[in-house]
Amino acid sequence: MSTPLLEASGISKRFGGVQALRDVSLAIRAGEVYGLIGPNGAGKTSFFNVLTGLYSADQGEVRFNGQPLPLGVPHRIAGVGIARTFQNIRLFGAMSALENVMVGRHIRLRTGVLGAILRTPAARREEADTEARAHALLRYVGIDRLANQQATHLSYGDQRRLEIARALATEPKLLALDEPAAGMNATETAGLRALIEKLRGDGLTVLLIEHDVKLVMGLCDRVAVLDYGEKIAEDVPDVVRRDPRVIAAYLGTEAVDA
């Protein structure tokens, strides 16, 4: 088997008296959709925040593409190719949808102060290219007609799509989605599922945190389950679904005994 795209080993994170993550290790293979589930407070988002640099880990390391990931430095993590969305949508509200995606290109652009002021041919080319790519990404997620709308005026589902487009603008190898289906209705969830399928079809690796177990089981190639900050299972959905520890975590131990 080839080396995984992302390999987290022994990640621990403590907030005061709460052990949010305890020795979590997992590996994500290139090209798969990897699901991370668990009951509320299991540490999914904490793990996510460590992975994308918002938190530093107390222990453990993450290797991405064979290289150690610069934990705790979000912009460098975005630079090496991990992009994320947020559980509670975090768009740049006052900017248009197009501008939001253009901000996502920031790390791939080179124009500095002088280039911007003098508007050199290189800066001009880069700017035009950024806009064209941003439009292309909005088309990809299906909201290009809303390009000039202000982000806060988009519908909930479209805001989720915009966040994905902005994440894609950083040219990630791994796209990490934090509960993208939260608050969506059935139609929107189906649309989201189609979009993730399309991303997988285009060769992107996706890490998916989700409460919607049906969505995760139907979509993911492999699933890991966190409970109280520990990984209690990791396998293909059909095996995870029958794992007694997983059932216990979700439904309580009586459900297993019965």
Place this chain on the structure above:
Amino acid sequence: MSVDPKLKARLGVVLIGVALAVLPFVVGASFGNSWVRIIDFALLYIMLALGLNIVVGFAGLLDLGYIAFYAVGAYLYALLSSPHLAIAFPQVFAAAPGWPVWAVLPLGALVAGLFGVLLGAPTLKLRGDYLAIVTLGFGEIIRIFLNNLNAPANITNGPQGINNIAAAQIGGHALNRPLELFGVMVPGVHLQYYFFLALTLLVIFVCLRLQDSRLGRAWVAIREDEVAARACGINTRNVKLLAFGLGATFGGVAGGLFAGFQGFVSPESFGLLESIMVLCMVVLGGMGNIAGVILGAVLLALLPEALRWGAVPLQQTLFGKVLIDPESLRLLLFGIALVVVMRWRPAGLWPSALRKRELAAHGEAA
């Protein structure tokens, strides 16, 4: 009849250009040259307000000590263009430094920019109220330093300030002296006006270009959501420091111009009230919108002078005597104006299109 919009825009630019070119002569002839001087000051305030707008309007970092950079630029110019150093340190400086303006202004911009980064560095993790308090302290520290750096070595001449500052010289001509051009006597204040106007236009140009670039977008992104901006790959530390540094740069240039214009600087000119005044220009005019900020600066720079000019005769005709001293009236009306604008136009007189939408959205949500 339809007019090509491009042609219309060009015509507008030409008209504005002509108006700006003849402005000092028209104003000077109708109101006297003291009003040209007031316009010169308005131009300085435009530069200051635009500099602060980068920090407050674009990047959303509340800075209450901005005038410190104005002070840095002014004192640097004063030290390098007056005999003060030669008098205070005769063993080091044989003669007054007398640097040319084209060297002092960029140096002032650079040094002020460094101070901007210096202030920015410890405040990177702060936002909102906390940042405001730290920057306020920084502004006061600079002013108090200027006030007290006359001992043990007399660097700033303390509260007395530095005088005998040489006016800017361009092409061998000092800008505070009248110049005969094509048979017309052009007074010094007019020359200063053109000099300030050229630099103000440069500042506006730089602001417009920056706003519409990768960096401008990054600043607004930080203002809107810093966590998301970091996740998008923006190095928020560097981009914030850049905002502080560039904003301070404009302040430094304006300070140098101020020193050369006045011929005298003292710590008194750089108090907290001045910082707040510039902040008011930004907020009142329309945070984040360059045109709005210019409008705010012009209005707030001219308003007090207009009051001083109009309040006394008006009271005399109405009451037969002066009841309220125009100086106290000025602050009163200034306060009322702020309350009125913030109550009915919370996004400023001329808000940026986005800011307006943002506030409207908040209103709907509330």
